[in-house]
Amino acid sequence: MKEWPVSKQVEEFLLKCQAHKDDKIEMLCEDHSQLCCTKCAFNDLSQCSKVTPISELTNSQPTDLQGLSVELETVMGGIKSLQINQEASVQSLQRTYKEHGAVMIEQLHGNLNTNIDKCCNSSVGTSDKNLKEEMCWSVLSILNEFDSITVKELNEIKDEVISIKGSVTSSIHKCTSLHNDLLQLLEIVQKIGDNKELCLIASIKCKHIIQQALTLLGKSGKVFKVQGKSEHNVRVPSDSVSCAISGICVLPDGQVLVVDWTNNNVKLLNQQYQVVSHLDVNAQPFDICLITPSEVAVTVNASNIHEVQFITVNQGKLVPGRKFQLQHECRGIDHHQGDLFVISSKDLYKYTLNGKQVCSLYRSFDGTVDQCAVSPTGDRLYIIGHWQPKLLTLARDGTLLATYTDPALERSLGLHVTPAGQVLVCGHWPDTVLQVGWEGESKLANLATWGDGVWNPFSVCYCSTTSSIIVGQWWDSILVFRVE
The missing domain is CATH 3.30.160.60 (Classic Zinc Finger)
Structure with a gap:
């Protein structure tokens, strides 16, 4: 040799x-x-x-090791930053749970004091024995209510924190492993010499692991190609009018939840896209996002109702959980590692899982905004509005990074970011589903149009389990496009 x-x-x-x-x-x-x-x-x-x-292949395949070395260093920096942000998310999650528990205990303490004062103030002409009994019953009632409602709510949040923390920790481990692989390849590239065969192998391995890193960073430039289509009716007998599917969410096991805006319900579909359960909500539901592998959050909105409703999928059934009220309209919603992003008609807000408003990130002055989506790493936010044919890309702090305008986004309503960072948008009136680059600056492809059966698209979501893009429409059905 x-x-x-x-x-x-x-x-x-x-x-x-x-x-x-x-x-x-x-x-x-x-x-x-x-x-x-x-x-x-x-x-x-x-x-x-x-x-x-x-x-x-040594003479026909390019091996720019110096350029690859620069790329390796760049993505290593990105992976390290991602790891730091993920570790901060774990700390934030733990704080959210502790703060909510402290608030609940404080409310319990206040309720007990209020009722004891009330008993004492109304004790004129009452014997000590009767007063003690009244106070005992009052305290017992408050404690029972705390057990049945507040403890249940705390347990829900605790389960969410544990699940999200586990997911983030797993991602941190992936970052560590990938960072080590990148470092090893960087060291090899810098001292490999000029052996053509080894240089070619090193070059191919570098490109492969750089692509893995870009996918983890939500910067995949891969353009989807549609391979086939199917249509599925999601109307149930109790629906009073035609369905308008305004939100879609896919669980890791392939089950699909759809929000029916016109019939005020949320529906669970099995892996064959058949409705197996549905749950009525008390106003129009607008959007939905994944919280844990078995729990979602839904925005519910009316003139006097603005709330986020949590729903759990349990053995093929939809089970309502806690909810929290908002002081503004609520339309689009998305979630990233314990942070909830909620769109009103003009503002993008950030909330914790327990409903505490953290800040307002963005305000639109030239038209309403309806939908938001967050990148896999949480460093970019995308928003669209029904009345503006454009996609806005924001930094984590709400700073505007990019604006993409396209007639195909006229009356845009559906918006989704895949786990690899691919941005999908629906143009409602042009009957178009398109893919935009993760930078939010240009269109990569028209994935489906009216000629492919798209009509009044209202929502869009990618399913990793089946490698499919699911499009919700106004008239009772969803379209499922197989992609690669």
């Missing part, structure tokens, strides 16, 4: 096949941009048309 100008350890790391650890990389499957050994080529990739030995 030719002597490599690198250590044996580096050579073994670069040449080791990921699928078959005891075998060396010898080929590249150009169909999948996948490095492989002979076992991969003859077993897993036997149907592929272009599997070429590495030695034959």
Whole structure:
């Protein structure tokens, strides 16, 4: 074997096949941009048309290791920042739970004092025995109410915090692992020498892990391609009018929840998109977002009702949980690691899970805003409005970063960001579903239009389980587009 100008350890790391650890990389499957050994080529990739030995590609494949080194350093910085923000989110979650518990205890203390004072003030002509009995019954009633309502609410928030904390912790571990891999590749790239085969392998591995990092950072530039379509009716016998699906949310197991704006209910669909349960709410529901793998939050709005209703999916049924009231209209909603983002007709607000308003992030002065979505890392917020054909991209603090204007966004209502950071928007009147770059500056593709069966799209959501884009419409149905 030719002597490599690198250590044996580096050579073994670069040449080791990921699928078959005891075998060396010898080929590249150009169909999948996948490095492989002979076992991969003859077993897993036997149907592929272009599997070429590495030695034959060294002159045709570019290996800009200096440029890759800069890219590696850039994404490493992004991963480190993400990790710091995630650790801060865990601390914030714990504070939210403790603060809410303290408020509840303070309210209990206040209720007890108020009732004891009331008993004492009305005790004229009452014997000590009767006064004690009255006070005991009053205190017992307050404690029972605390047990049945407040403790239940605290337990709900506690379960949410535990679930979200687990998800964030898992993401932190991914960041750590990916950061270590990036660092290892960076060190290798900087001292690999000029061996063409090793340089090519290192280049391909770098590009692969950089793409993994960009996906984790919500900066995937991958454009969806539609492969097929199906339509599903979501109307139930108790619906009094045609359905208008204003919000969609997908659980990790593939079940789908849809918000029916015109019939004042939320519906649960199974993996075949059949309605298996529905729950009425006390006003028009507008939007929905995922809180935990089995819980969602829904904005419910009317002239005198502005609230966020939590709903749990339990054994194929929708179970109402706690709710909190707002002092403003509520339309769009999204969630990121314990932070709730709620849109009124003109403002974007940030709330904690227990309903405490943290701040107002953005105010629109040129028209109403209806929907919001947050990037997977929480560092970008997207908003759209029914009366403005444009998408706004904001920084975490509400600073305007970009404005994208397009006639296809006329009367835009549906907005969604995938786990990889792809931005999906519905133009209601142009009957269009399009994909915008994560920077919020340009359109990447028209994914579906009127010619594909899209008519008055109201909402949109991506399902990772089935690799599908689900579009909610005004007239009783949802469209499901299979994508890759």
